[in-house]
Amino acid sequence: MLSALLALGALGILFGLLLGYAAIRYKVEGDPLVEEIDAVLPQTQCGQCGYPGCRPYAEAIARGEADINRCPPGGETVIIALADLLGRDPKPLDEECGEEKPKMVAYIHEEQCIGCTLCIQACPVDAILGAPKQMHTIIESECTGCELCVEPCPVDCIEMIPVKQGLDTWKWPAPPPPPYERPADDDDTAPQPAGAH
Amino acid sequence: MHRLFQFKGGVVLKEHKKDSTALPVQPAKLPPTLTLPLKQHIGVAAEPVVAVGDEVLKGQLIARAGDTLSAPLHAPSSGAVIAIADQPIPHPSGLSAPCIVIETDGEERWRPRQRSVFNFAELSAQELREIIRDAGIVGLGGAGFPAAVKLDPRGHEVELLILNGAECEPYITCDEMLLREHALEVLAGLLMMRHALNAQRCIIAVENNKPKAFRALHEEIQNTGANVELVEVPTIYPTGSEKQLIQVLTGKEVPTGGLPIDIGMVCHNVGTAYAVYRAVEFDEPLISRYVTVAGSVAHARNLKVLFGTPLGNLIEECGGNRRTLRRVIVGGPMMGTAMHSDTVPVVKTTNCVLVESVMHDVPLPSRDEYAMPCIRCGNCAHACPVNLLPQQLYWYARARDFDKIQDYNLFDCIECGCCDYVCPSQIPLVGYYRYAKSEIWNQDAEKRQADLARERHQFREFRLEREKKERAERHKKKRSAVSKAGGDDKKAAIEAAMARVRAKKAEQDSAPKNTDNLTPAQQRQVDEADRRRREENPATSPRDNKAENTQDRPQ
Numbered sequence A: 001m002l003s004a005l006l007a008l009g010a011l012g013i014l015f016g017l018l019l020g021y022a023a024i025r026y027k028v029e030g031d032p033l034v035e036e037i038d039a040v041l042p043q044t045q046c047g048q049c050g051y052p053g054c055r056p057y058a059e060a061i062a063r064g065e066a067d068i069n070r071c072p073p074g075g076e077t078v079i080i081a082l083a084d085l086l087g088r089d090p091k092p093l094d095e096e097c098g099e100e101k102p103k104m105v106a107y108i109h110e111e112q113c114i115g116c117t118l119c120i121q122a123c124p125v126d127a128i129l130g131a132p133k134q135m136h137t138i139i140e141s142e143c144t145g146c147e148l149c150v151e152p153c154p155v156d157c158i159e160m161i162p163v164k165q166g167l168d169t170w171k172w173p174a175p176p177p178p179p180y181e182r183p184a185d186d187d188d189t190a191p192q193p194a195g196a197h
Numbered sequence B: 001m002h003r004l005f006q007f008k009g010g011v012v013l014k015e016h017k018k019d020s021t022a023l024p025v026q027p028a029k030l031p032p033t034l035t036l037p038l039k040q041h042i043g044v045a046a047e048p049v050v051a052v053g054d055e056v057l058k059g060q061l062i063a064r065a066g067d068t069l070s071a072p073l074h075a076p077s078s079g080a081v082i083a084i085a086d087q088p089i090p091h092p093s094g095l096s097a098p099c100i101v102i103e104t105d106g107e108e109r110w111r112p113r114q115r116s117v118f119n120f121a122e123l124s125a126q127e128l129r130e131i132i133r134d135a136g137i138v139g140l141g142g143a144g145f146p147a148a149v150k151l152d153p154r155g156h157e158v159e160l161l162i163l164n165g166a167e168c169e170p171y172i173t174c175d176e177m178l179l180r181e182h183a184l185e186v187l188a189g190l191l192m193m194r195h196a197l198n199a200q201r202c203i204i205a206v207e208n209n210k211p212k213a214f215r216a217l218h219e220e221i222q223n224t225g226a227n228v229e230l231v232e233v234p235t236i237y238p239t240g241s242e243k244q245l246i247q248v249l250t251g252k253e254v255p256t257g258g259l260p261i262d263i264g265m266v267c268h269n270v271g272t273a274y275a276v277y278r279a280v281e282f283d284e285p286l287i288s289r290y291v292t293v294a295g296s297v298a299h300a301r302n303l304k305v306l307f308g309t310p311l312g313n314l315i316e317e318c319g320g321n322r323r324t325l326r327r328v329i330v331g332g333p334m335m336g337t338a339m340h341s342d343t344v345p346v347v348k349t350t351n352c353v354l355v356e357s358v359m360h361d362v363p364l365p366s367r368d369e370y371a372m373p374c375i376r377c378g379n380c381a382h383a384c385p386v387n388l389l390p391q392q393l394y395w396y397a398r399a400r401d402f403d404k405i406q407d408y409n410l411f412d413c414i415e416c417g418c419c420d421y422v423c424p425s426q427i428p429l430v431g432y433y434r435y436a437k438s439e440i441w442n443q444d445a446e447k448r449q450a451d452l453a454r455e456r457h458q459f460r461e462f463r464l465e466r467e468k469k470e471r472a473e474r475h476k477k478k479r480s481a482v483s484k485a486g487g488d489d490k491k492a493a494i495e496a497a498m499a500r501v502r503a504k505k506a507e508q509d510s511a512p513k514n515t516d517n518l519t520p521a522q523q524r525q526v527d528e529a530d531r532r533r534r535e536e537n538p539a540t541s542p543r544d545n546k547a548e549n550t551q552d553r554p555q
Helices: A002-025 A032-040 A054-063 A075-086 A118-122 B125-134 B174-197 B211-224 B242-250 B270-282 B311-317 B379-383 B390-398 B402-407 B418-422 B429-485 B487-510 B520-536 B542-552
Strands: A104-108 A158-162 B033-037 B061-064 B079-088 B096-104 B160-165 B201-207 B229-233 B265-269 B288-295 B301-306 B325-330 B352-357
Touching: A032 A054, A032 A075, B033 B079, B061 B096, B125 B174, B125 B270, B160 B174, B160 B242, B160 B270, B174 B201, B174 B211, B174 B265, B174 B270, B174 B288, B201 B211, B201 B242, B211 B229, B229 B242, B242 B265, B265 B270, B270 B288, B288 B311, B301 B311, B311 B325, B311 B352, B379 B390, B379 B418, B390 B402, B390 B429, B402 B429, B418 B429
Parallel strands: B160 B201, B160 B265, B201 B229, B288 B352
Antiparallel strands: A104 A158, B033 B096, B079 B096, B288 B301, B325 B352
16 A cells, blocks of 8 residues: 555655656747747738738738738638648738738839938848938838838938839749639630640 | 760640741841840849940950859950840740840941960860850850850760760751751861860760751761760650760769769760860850741741841741730740730840731640649650659649649759650640749748848847946946045045046136247237236136135036
C-alpha cells in the first residue's frame, strides 16, 4: 500500500518536473497563428482594415476581434487563404474598407514637390526618398501602393498610377470556360484561343 | 548499331513535312526595316551600343550582352538605326518590348571580318567559348539559352555531347533542310563544340523520317572520318525534346529540376552547331537562321531569314494572303503560340511560321471551342512522356489549388501537348498548365514583394521607436543638467551666461567694422560720423543701453 503510494507520488513528481522543464525548454514565443495570418496578408501596410498595419490586423484576427474580409489590397485571394487557414467560410470583401483595385504605385510630380517631407513621414515602408526643401521621389520597387502618402501632401503632387503590365508580370490567361459550362446563348462571344492547341 | 531505349508515352503524329522540303532554301527578301528585340534569349536583355541615326554595317555589334546571363545582338544588314523603342515582339501576350529598328540600305555591306582561324583546335576551350559568346549565339532549337554558357562544363565531366536533329514537331523542317544542305558545316560545328566541352563521345540524332538528311550526314562522316556516331531514332513525338532524346539514346533520365549536365550530358541543336561553325570559321555573328513557312501558303518552304524580318513578309513571299489570316503560329502545331499580329519580327528562336487562313484548309486543331467534360479515360496519362498525371493537374489548375498542383510536379511538364492531343474531350490541358505555372510564378513574386515590404515596415517601426527613445534621452539629460544646478546656483549659471553674452556683444560692437585699407578721405568721414554720434547721444552708447535692458528684464 505505502510502496504503491510512494511509487505513484514519485512518478507524479517526475512527470511534473518533466512537464515543467518542457514548458520552459520548448516555450513558444508569441502566437504562431499571428505569424501565419501575417504571412498571408499582402503587407501593403495601408491601414484600410482599420488597424495600423498588417500585423496589428493579423493580431486582431487571431484574437477574434476582426473579420477576415477587411483587406482590400489582398482581395478575394487573401480572404480565401484566410478562410482556409482559420477554417471559416469565405465572405465578400467588407465594403466599408474599400474595394479591390489593380495594383498601383505612387508617383510624385517632381516639378510640383515643395520638399515638405510630410509624405516621407507617412510612408509605412520608407519608400520615399528626399530631404527638407529638396525634391522627393518614390522608390518604385519598394512602393506597396498603400496611398497613405497621397492625403498628407499639401500641394497634391502625388498621384497613384496603375503598375504597367510588363513581360515579366504577364500571365497566361486561364482557358475560357468550356462550352458546356457557358450560358446557352452566347455563341458569338466565343473567345479567341490563345495558344496553338 | 547503337542500342536505343524508349521513353514512356508520346504520340505518333502526321508529319506534314513533305510540302516544305520540296523547294531548296533561299534567302528571304530584304525588308525595308528590321526590328530587333533586345531580348531574344533566356536571361537579361542586351544593352544598346548604338544611337538613333547611327549608320551600321552588316554584322556590327548593336547591343552588348547584359551583366549576367545574356547574349549580344548584331545588325543583320547594313543601314541606319531609326529607332530604339518599344515594339511588338513575338510573344503570346502581344506586348511590346525594347527593340532596335534598322532601316536597311539594301547594300549589305559587311563590317570588316578579321579573324581567320586555320585550325580551331589551336584555340583553348575558353577562347572558343568567347568567340561563340561574342557572336551572340543562343540555342536555336527554341529555348534560346546562350550557347557559350551551355558549352562551359564548369567542373563537370562531359561524357556525351548530343547534337539534336530529331525535329519531331509536324510541319517544321528547318533543321532537316539545314542538314541536307550544310551537313559538313554542321559536323564541323559539332567538333568545335566538342572541343569546347572536352566531351568524350558525340552523337548526332536524326529521326528516321529524314532519310536525305541522314544520308548527307552519313556521307560527310565517312568522308571526313570524324569520330562521331550518327543515330537514327524512331519518329515518336516528342523525341526532339532534350530530356526525351537523352532517354532514347542512353536510357538515362534527367532528374527532376536537374539539367542534363548533372548526368554528364549536353544537348545542342544542329542549327546552333552551324552557327558556331560560321562564327569560328568566318567571324560571322548570328544574324540569320532557317525558318520554315508552312500551312496556308501557296509555296511552303524554308527561307534563310535575317532576324528582324516581319512574319508577314515571309508569308507573302511564300504566296500566303495576309488579309485572310486566322492565326499565325510561331513554332509548331503542338508547342507553338499564336501571335497577336503578323508584323512581329523573326527572332533567334523562331523556327517555324505556321499560317492558318480563315478557310480552315490546314488540319490544325483549335480545341477550346469544343471542350467537353473530362470522362476520366486516362489517355492523357498514357501519352505523357514525363510520367505525370495530366488529369490531376487539370483538376487542380481549374480549382486554383496551386499548392497541390506542385505536389503533382507541374514544373516537370514540358508542355509538349501530347495529353492535349489525345484527349477525346478536347480539353485544352496545356493551356491550364501554362496558366497554373504563370500564376505560381506570379504568386512567388508577390510573396517576395510582401516579405520585403514587411521587413521594411518592421525596420521603420524599429527606427521610429529608436528615434523616440533617443529624443527622450536627450531631453532627460538636458533637464537633469538644469535641475542639478538648482536654486542660487541656477541664478549664478544664468548670470554667468549673461556675462558671457555681454562680453561677446561688447567685443563685437566696440570694434569698428570694415575699417581696413581705408583711404584718408574715408577715414576722415568715419571720424566725423563718430564724433557727431557722441555729441548727439553722449549718455548711452549702444553697449550700455543693452546692459541696462537685460537687467530690467524680469527673471
